[in-house]
Amino acid sequence: MLDTIKLKYFQGNQFIPDIPNAPMRSQFRGFPILKKCEGCTLDESICPTGALKANPLSIDMGKCTLCGECKCEAVQFSNYYKLASTDRNKLIVTEDMTPEEFAKTAIEARKEIKRVFSKSLKLRQVSAAGCNGCEMELNACSNCNFDMGRFGIDFVASPRHADGIVITGPISENMAYALEDCYKSTPDPKIVILAGACAISGGVFQNSSKLNREFLEKYPIDLYIPGCPVHPLTFINGVLDFISKK
Amino acid sequence: MNWIVTENNKKINALDIPAVSIEEIKSDIENMKMRVVGFFGKQEYENVRLYVVMADDKIGKLYVTSTIFTPNMKSYESFTQKFPAFHIFEREFYEEFGIEPLNHPWLKPVRINQDKYPFFEMQGEDIHQVAVGPIHAGVIEPGHFRFMCLGEKVYDLEIMLGYQHRGVEELFLKNKRYNNRLAESVCGDSVIAYNMAYSQAMEALSGTEITSKAQIIRRVALEMERIAIHIGDMGAIAGDMAYLMGASIFGITRTLVINTMLEISGSRFGRGLINVGGVNFDIDDKMSDKIIEMLDGVAKTVDRTTKVMLKTPSCISRMERTGCVSAENAKALGAVGMAARSSGVDIDTRFDFNDKWYTSLDVVKPFKATGDVHSRFMLRYKEIKQSMQIVKKLLAKLKEFKSEAIKVTPNNMLAPNSFVISMTEGWRGEVVHIALTGANGELLRYKMKDPSFNNWYMLAMAVRNNGVSDFPLCNKSFNLSYCGNDL
Numbered sequence: 001m002l003d004t005i006k007l008k009y010f011q012g013n014q015f016i017p018d019i020p021n022a023p024m025r026s027q028f029r030g031f032p033i034l035k036k037c038e039g040c041t042l043d044e045s046i047c048p049t050g051a052l053k054a055n056p057l058s059i060d061m062g063k064c065t066l067c068g069e070c071k072c073e074a075v076q077f078s079n080y081y082k083l084a085s086t087d088r089n090k091l092i093v094t095e096d097m098t099p100e101e102f103a104k105t106a107i108e109a110r111k112e113i114k115r116v117f118s119k120s121l122k123l124r125q126v127s128a129a130g131c132n133g134c135e136m137e138l139n140a141c142s143n144c145n146f147d148m149g150r151f152g153i154d155f156v157a158s159p160r161h162a163d164g165i166v167i168t169g170p171i172s173e174n175m176a177y178a179l180e181d182c183y184k185s186t187p188d189p190k191i192v193i194l195a196g197a198c199a200i201s202g203g204v205f206q207n208s209s210k211l212n213r214e215f216l217e218k219y220p221i222d223l224y225i226p227g228c229p230v231h232p233l234t235f236i237n238g239v240l241d242f243i244s245k246k
Numbered sequence: 247m248n249w250i251v252t253e254n255n256k257k258i259n260a261l262d263i264p265a266v267s268i269e270e271i272k273s274d275i276e277n278m279k280m281r282v283v284g285f286f287g288k289q290e291y292e293n294v295r296l297y298v299v300m301a302d303d304k305i306g307k308l309y310v311t312s313t314i315f316t317p318n319m320k321s322y323e324s325f326t327q328k329f330p331a332f333h334i335f336e337r338e339f340y341e342e343f344g345i346e347p348l349n350h351p352w353l354k355p356v357r358i359n360q361d362k363y364p365f366f367e368m369q370g371e372d373i374h375q376v377a378v379g380p381i382h383a384g385v386i387e388p389g390h391f392r393f394m395c396l397g398e399k400v401y402d403l404e405i406m407l408g409y410q411h412r413g414v415e416e417l418f419l420k421n422k423r424y425n426n427r428l429a430e431s432v433c434g435d436s437v438i439a440y441n442m443a444y445s446q447a448m449e450a451l452s453g454t455e456i457t458s459k460a461q462i463i464r465r466v467a468l469e470m471e472r473i474a475i476h477i478g479d480m481g482a483i484a485g486d487m488a489y490l491m492g493a494s495i496f497g498i499t500r501t502l503v504i505n506t507m508l509e510i511s512g513s514r515f516g517r518g519l520i521n522v523g524g525v526n527f528d529i530d531d532k533m534s535d536k537i538i539e540m541l542d543g544v545a546k547t548v549d550r551t552t553k554v555m556l557k558t559p560s561c562i563s564r565m566e567r568t569g570c571v572s573a574e575n576a577k578a579l580g581a582v583g584m585a586a587r588s589s590g591v592d593i594d595t596r597f598d599f600n601d602k603w604y605t606s607l608d609v610v611k612p613f614k615a616t617g618d619v620h621s622r623f624m625l626r627y628k629e630i631k632q633s634m635q636i637v638k639k640l641l642a643k644l645k646e647f648k649s650e651a652i653k654v655t656p657n658n659m660l661a662p663n664s665f666v667i668s669m670t671e672g673w674r675g676e677v678v679h680i681a682l683t684g685a686n687g688e689l690l691r692y693k694m695k696d697p698s699f700n701n702w703y704m705l706a707m708a709v710r711n712n713g714v715s716d717f718p719l720c721n722k723s724f725n726l727s728y729c730g731n732d733l
Contacts, residue, residue: 003554004491010550014498017433025505045532048427066428068526069517073728077333077512125385129410131729133434133515134479138385157383174409178380204428207420210413228517229434 015147016085020240022060022233029066029077030234031099032059034077037074049203050176061091062200065228066117083105084238088200089225103187107241113222116189117163117243120152123193124186128179129205130169133229134196136172136244138166141232148236152244159183164222168230176212183219193239203228247274249300249309252667254599260309260682262295268313268322270297270442275329278302281580281593283678286665287343288691289468292317294343299667300678306599308667315345331580334699340361351465352355357408357732360390368394373401380409387728397712403706405663410732418692424448424522425655433696433730434515437674438464438471439620440694442522443679449667451681452657459650460524465603466561467507467516469633472673473541474503476626476633477548479725483623484555486719487564492555499547500724506540507563509533518729524653534641539635551625565620569708569720572617580617581704582628583697585676585724588616588622589704596671607639621722629673660687674698674727696730 021057024030034057042054051063053069057077061083066189068077080099085091085106093102141148142155156162159182170180183192194216197203202211225238248264275282275298284299294315315322325332336347338356347353355363355651374395380388392686394402395531414432418425424547429444430437442464449456500619511519511527519525529537555561571581586593591608595602609632615621660683668679675697682691701724708720 003557007495007551007554010547011495011498027509027510027512029518045423048425065427065431065517066513067428067513067600069518124381126381127385127387129412129729129732130387131431131434132387132435132727133431133517135385135387136435137514140497140501143496143501145498145501155385169410172410172412173410174358175380178388178409182381198431204425204431205412205414205417208413208417210411228431229515231514232539 012115014144016145019107019146019233019236022203024079024233028079028081028231029068031078031080031083031102031146032061032064032093033076033078034059034093034095034096034097035074035233038071040071040072040074040108042072049201049206051220056095058092060095060201061093061226062088063206064226065197065203065205067228077084079233081172082237082241083222083234084241085229086242088221088224091200091226094107098222105202107238109242112189113191114245115245117191118245121164121239121243122154122156122162122164123164124153124159124182124183125166125168126179128167128169128175128199129172129226130196130198134168134198134227137229137232138168140236141235146232146236151236151240151241157210160187162186162190166193166195167199168195170202170211171213171215172197173212176215179215183215192219193223193225194221195225195227197226197228200224201224221230249274249311249483252308252310253306254308254595254601254667254669255450256407256448257661257664257666259527260663261546261663263310263312265295265312268296270280271311271313272325272328272649274311275300275325278309282335283308283330283669284693285332285339285696286680286691287339287345288682289343290296290314296339296441296499302367303593304597305578309325310665311669319345321348322324323348323440327364327676334572334703339572355408357411360408362405363406365392366402368401369394388726393714393717395714398438398715400709400712400714400717403709405702405704406454407728407731410729412733414733415692415694419689420489426521430517432694432733434676435475435727436471436672436730437515437517438467438520439670439677442468443668443670443677445520445522446683447666447679448666449656449658450666451660451664451683452522453661454656456654457647457650457652459644459647460652461603462640462644462647463525463652464520464530466529466637466644467510467519468670468672469640470503471516471635472506472508472633473544473630473637474500474654475673476630479722480552480626482722482725483719484561484618486562486722489555489558489561492561492669493553495547499544502540502544506537509536515541521653523656526653528652529644531645534644537641538638545549545631545634548627548630557637561698563712565623566618566620566717568716569723570616570618570710571708573615574619575707576704579703579707580700582700583671584621584625584673585675585697585701585704588615588625589617594671595669595676599669603640604636609635610700619719619723657707660689663668663688672697674725675701694733696727697730698726701726702731
C-alpha cells in the first residue's frame, strides 16, 4: 500500500490543466495553410486520398490523412488542432483561409443540443473497420493526461446508456448491420459523431469494394472530427465546442 | 525436394518457382520441420496456383514452392490433419478460391459469411453460452466471441472475425503509385512495422538501395513503437486486474514515448515517417539526446511501477497460472512473435533472419517463459528494456552516418516476374508481406500476414478451463489485432 502511494507521489500531477488552450508541439501536422504560389504546379495525384485539389487550391480535411506528402511552398501544415466541424462542406480548406476564420463558423450546434448535453454526454463508440489508430486515440482521451471525464464526457459500455455514437473506420460491409443496430438501440435524443478521415470519407479505403456506407446517407450526422488518427485534443475540443454553452 | 531457397527481402524470379504436386509438398513439409509463413493462392487464367512459403528460423532462410490446381481439381487432402498450424491458412485459401481441403477439422469462414458461421455446440443441462460482440464494451475493434461454459468455467471459446474486412490486399493492386499511407492504415497500432515491411518489399522489387541512415531511423522508430505499445499494454493488463494505479501510470508513461514520436514525425504513431526510398524526417543530435533522455525517464517509471505491481499479491494471483499455453501447443498452432516467445517458442525475425543492424548489436534475449498472463506481462517488461538498449545503440551508430541523405528517389518501375518476401518483427510479431509482379512489372498479388492471424487460436486455447471473468485479462495479455487478421 505504501509503495503504491509512493508511486503516486513520484508521478506528481500530469493532467493537462487547460484543455481548450493546451499547447501543441510545433511538429504536429494540423490545419493546412494554403497560399497561392506563382509558377508552381501541384500534382494532385500525390495525395493518397484525393483530398488535394490544385485548381482552385483546396484540401478536404474530411479526406486528408495529414501525411504531409504534399508539403511545399503552397501547402503548409500548421499545428492548429481544432479541426472539428458540424458541416461537412466546411472541412474543405481553401486558399488563404486562416485557422481563426475556420474556427469562427466551424461548429454551429443547435440550442437544444447545448441545453440537453452541455453538462453530461455519454458516448458509445463503434469501430466500423477502424484500423485501431483512432480507437487508441479515443482511449487516450480518457487517460490521466487528457481526462475527458472532467467535462462529463465519457465512453460507455452499452448503447442503452448512451446519448450518441462515435463512428470510426470506413464502415465495412460486415459491420454495417451491427452499426445500424447500435444506432437504433441508442435512446432519443441522440447524436452521431464521425471521427477520423476513414469515417468521414472512407479515407485511404474509399475505393474499396468491401465497404457499405449507406448508414451515413440514412441518418443525420452531427459532428465531423478529422484526423488520421484523430488527436485526443482535436476530439475533446471538438465535442466540447459542440455541447458547451460558452 | 523441389523448393527455392531465398532470404528475407530478397527478390527472386517468379518463373523459377517450381510447380509440384500437392502430395509432394505435403511430404516435404513433413521432412522439413519448419514453420509456415505463407500459404496463398493466385488466379492464373483458369488455374489457381497455390504458393507455400516455409521458414527455417535456425539458419534464417525461406523456402518457396507452388502447386497448380486446374479447374477440375476442386479439393485436396487437408494439411491441417497433420500440421495444425495450417488450419487458418487452409480456411483462408478455401474461402478465396473455393478449393476444399478435405477432412479439415474446422473448415469455417475467416472473413465473410458470418451469418452462416457454424459454431461448435455443447449439449447438457448446465451448459450455457456467452456471446460477446461484435461491438465490445470498451473502445476496441469488432469481433465476436462465443464461450461454451459450465458454470463459471470456459470449456471452449470460438472466435469469429471478419468484421474489419476492407479488402486491403486488393487495394494495393489498384494503386499506380507507392502507397505508404495505405500500408500504415492496415493496422494502426503497428504503423511502423507495416510500413517498413511494405517499403522493403517495394525497394527489393524496384532495386532501390536506401541509405544506412534511413535504415537506422526506421529501426529506431520500430523499437519506439514496440516500447510505446508494450507500455500501453502493461497498463491495460493492470486495468483489467482493477489495479488502477498501474493502468494510470503506464498510460501516461506511454504518452511520453508517443509524444517524442510526434516530435520526430509529426504524428503520435509515426505516420508519414517512412516512404519507399527512405524516411521523411531526420533524427539529428539534438533529437537523439532528447530520445535518450526520454527513454531514461520512462525506464525509471516502468521499473518502479512494475516492481510495485509484482509485490502486490492481488496482481500476482490474477496473473500467475491464468491463460496458460504450453510451448508444445504454441508450436503446433504455429504461434509467432511475442505471444510465442512468452510460451517458450524462441523465434524473433529481427535476430533469426540476418538483419545486419540487429545482429551486430549484441543484445541478449534470455527469458524463462511460463506461458501464462504473468509470462506475457514480464516478457513485455523485458522487451521494453531490451528495445531501449537497442534504440540507444542504434542512435550511437546513427552518428557514424551523419552526412548521409535520409531518402533517395525510388525507382518507379518494379522488376517484372518477381517474387519477394518481406518480414518485419513488429511488437506483436512478424509482419509478412509477399509481393508478386507480372510480365510488365505490375503487382499481381499482394499478400499480407499479421502475427494475429497465427495467434488468435492461441487465445482460444489460453482461456480453456479458466473462469469466464478472466477472459478480458487473457485477451489483453495477447492484444491481438482484428484488422490485421481481417485485412
